[in-house]
Amino acid sequence: MFSFAAAQETTTPLPNAPSIGVINGVVTDTDQAAIPNAKVDLEEPGGKTSILTTNSDATGSFTLSPIVPGTYRVRIKAPGFSAWKVEDVIVPPAKTVTLTTVELGVEAIDSAVDAITVEDLAELQITAEEHQRILGVLPNFFVSYVPNAQPLTARQKFKLAVVVSRDPLTFFTTGVNAGIEQATGAFSGYGYGYTGYASRYAAGYGDRLSATFFGAAIYPSLFHQDPRYFYRGHGRIITRALYAMSTVVICKGDNGKWQPNYSNVLGNLTSGAISTLYYPNSARHDVQTSVDNIFIGIGEGSIGTLLQEFLLRHVTHGVPKP
DSSP states (O other): OOOOOOOOOOOOOTTTTTSSSEEEOOETTOOOBOTTTTEEEOOOOOOOOOOEEEEEOOEEEEEEEEEOEEEEEEEEEEBBBOOOOEEEEETTTTTTEEEOOEOOOBBBOOOOOOOOOOOHHHHHHHHTTTOOOTTEEOOTTTOSSSSTOOOOOOHHHHHHHHHHOOOOHHHHHHHHHHHHHHHHHHGGGOSSHHHHHHHHHHHHHHHHHHHIIIIIHHHHHTTTOSSSSOOOOSSSSHHHHHHHHHHTEEETTTTTEEEEOOOHHHHHHHHHHTTTSSOOOOHHHHHHOOOHHHHHHHHHHHHHHHIIIIIIHHHHETTTOO
């Protein structure tokens, strides 16, 4: 918004200048405060090229000279203010023309709000989740502490699975587990020594890889379900406990509604079936008891979600602030 008044002429004789004219004035804002360093251009009517250019001084004053008598346009610009101009400024010979009112209004702000898509917002949220670590070390990526978190696209579900699978701590904890198995004699069919350890390590990582991708990426994409645990954090203890345990068999769909957790159940089944390809013959019978594995998975998952609801939130670094 800006305001201006037409130029008014006040003429005073110019000594020793019989043929030139002068234009002067003071640039202010609408509160009459001086505006220094405003650019003042003198243009011919209908033209856009400046004939003379000057800047206002610290008091807002400016002077355009020398000017050949004629009719001109004066244009004034200053950062943060609307442009000001006055047409048909007549400059007589040897006269000074004073522009009595030059008031620049604050420049109108043309702001365009870049609308963020649901996918973009979900990307921001899972990027924050990728920094969540228990005690600042162990990955805790498949947990959302954001109320009403946006649903993930299939690409984002696979991205989160990849991030977890290739995290250095995943490789490290798999190695520790393989060492414990070898020390206790588990899966003796693999043997011992370096070869036995490598076989146990590969089997353990294979279990993690298949469980993560089938349970958290492939099936969630097919069934349009969200593989994350959504932290509740309020209500009675019994209500929170029941909620936490129930999320093993029910989950939030991409449509925001709760539904049977097909992804988790089928992920456990598929992972168990695939493991029969690489576990030693002596252990395959146990691996093939899919029903037992499902119930074991549900029990372990319930313990995990209870820990998420009541403990891990308080020791997880990188949790977004409410």
